[in-house]
Amino acid sequence: MSGVSGIFKAIQSGTKHLLIRRFTLRYPEQKLKFVGDGYQFDPKEGVGIAGYKGRHILYHDKCTGCQLCAIACEGIAEAIGMVKIDKQWKHNKKSIMPQIDYGKCVFCGLCVDACPFYALFMTDDYELAAYTKEHLIYTPDQLSVKVDYEGNVEIKIDDHGATHG
């Protein structure tokens, strides 16, 4: 291809995109929809359930304080530590539950795979920014709260190209 016509062709193919809608997620207003309700694991089947790997959720009525999640995390991020809780549960005689340091967590979800009691799952919540390192350490009480994440857009494809919502 000769020089000038090639350059014109390149400019033309770029100029076409002025008319196409932008493919940008306008983040605080728009949030991506995720499949499922966070990553979960079924210990009976030995297989996970697809979902976003965000902040964990801890079910106090199921956690027995067996420490398997902490042991799983030992060689990965060392983010999980067991702490004493005030409340007495019948199934949790030691009264210990995991606390997770999100300054260290890598969101691999292998602690969820390790839990045999359906007590630790992951949620869609990924907005974890904090002002201090201490605020990133989530106690068992904080982990038990489920934040409602509402994604409102997904990638749409039509004749004019791809857009978000």
Added chain:
Amino acid sequence: MGKSTEELYSEAEKKLRQEHGRAVKQIREELKTTKQKADSSLHLKKGSKRDLTDFPKDMQVEESEEGRILTINVGPQHPGSGHFRLVVQVDGDIIVGVDPDPGYVHRGEEKMCEYRNWIQNIPHLERPMIADSCGILYPFCLACEEIANIEVPQRAKYIRVIMSEINKCIFELYWLGIYGIFLGHSTMFMWPMGDRELLIDLAEMATGARVTHAYFVPGGVRNDLPDSFKDRAIRQLDYFKHRLDQYKDIFYTNPLFLDRTEGVGILSANDAINLGVTGPVLRASGVEHDIRKVEPYDVYDQLDFQVHTMKTGDTYARAYIPYLEMYESINIIKQCLEKIPIGPVRTKLGPNPRGPAGESFKRVEAGRGEVAYYVVSDGTPKPYRVKISPPSFRQIPAMSRLLKGARLADMPAIYWSLNYWPVEADR
């Protein structure tokens, strides 16, 4: 008799200036002759072949007069090279000596493997190459399965192939975007980065994470694909293919890009084999070698795809091969989505699995080339030794070979066409 100190000073200064002028003149003349020499050998017409041995003797080796050669440190603080230093010796504009200096981001991945059990090794093994996290983890899982004799369900094999091809595209788009900005083409930085989102969206849907998926495990994959995956994948891949077609006009047939890359940094097929390069770099030199064909793993032997090669072996070919391979990846993913059977996706292992003593060597074709793992087990829950052979490390010999004799301005084009990633090379 009796010259004042001022006069003495001025005389001395005059003398110095004359000498300096003479020296400058001499240097300029010398530079002119070398430049003419260099121009005669470097000015290439399109398609002409250049052999590095044709260069004038004094440009091949570092034996030139002292003072003429200037040593430049390229890196280690990210001049586009990543955390990697190239000690470049230039004579005028021509690179006469290259001393690659890797090791700035050595993390001890291989030693770390010996202190973690088989499952705990998964997240940190992805870290050397987060842009292609499935590709670098894949052979580790294959090796573990061979040692422990684990049967992988058929569906898991297909899912693995789909995910590794998606990751290959993600990586190649990332690489292409940075290659565009290296050559001053900002649009080519924006487009692949934007289109990468289509594939990251698919990866996120299946694995739950955008880049470091931790998705493959010895014995299969960690979770099944969601129900809506197939429709969404086909829709987005069709659009992605349409977008790839548009790259051709703006980048691959753009005369500015052609001028920067055609005939630059030619690696002959013989040299490519002798220097031990892998992947697109090897195929760009005309050697048809792809691990997916040569040593098929999982279900690649049941799929129909092509291995692209180009004969020129220049920078343009090395940039064009990954582009063709993205089409091939789309083709493979679509075939897999058609053929994928229903069934389990993971062989159930104990909470702390341990295999028998044994060893295994496995390799796969990732975006940058061949990733090979040599894993030794002594029967304990932890590996005895894990040796990683990443493709990036194997491109370093070719780098010093190609850069010698090239112009300094061509350095980014040649460097980035070799698909070199410092973190992966240092492990």
